[in-house]
Amino acid sequence: MENNRFMQTKFDSMVTNQTMQLVKAIIPYIDNNLATVLGVYIKFIELENTFRVNQNVSIAAMNANHKGLESMLEDIKEFLNDGDKETLETLMTVMEMMNMDDGAKQDILSGYMDMFGM
Structure with missing residues (x-):
């Protein structure tokens, strides 16, 4: 995988938060087993938030101006x-x-x- 920094999209900002971003930033610096569990947990929470956003009016509101x-x-x-x-x-x-x-x-x-x- 490349080690490029990517800008966060509007959709990303709807499914993640600063705490999750900070946890993802420390994953490379902690024990491999714990890092694996944290990485999967964060992605699971983002997936859960994705389902929540898609059931919400947030997508419609985001699309209204675009x-x-x-x-x-x-x-x-x-x-x-x-x-x-x-x-x-x-x-x-x-x-x-x-x-x-x-x-x-x-x-x-x-x-x-x-x-x-x-």
Whole structure:
């Protein structure tokens, strides 16, 4: 497994808490048997919290402010490395251009044609 640090997602923050994060941080420093039990216990509590969240209105409330593909892609961008982020931003730009009306597309095309003396 890689030893990268990952940002916590909004969903993660709904199923874990600071105490569980602290316990997970000390697992590598304690006796192997106890570490195994604590690791499984923490993951079990997170799984239990996941079921609780899914039965709750929390997911609906979280989704209320995040509608649409663009909003989802903006959130995903936070978790990407620089190269992948640049690729996603290019894709989002292309998507925006595809959603433009024909008049706006024609204006952009005319601008490029003028720029290249066509």
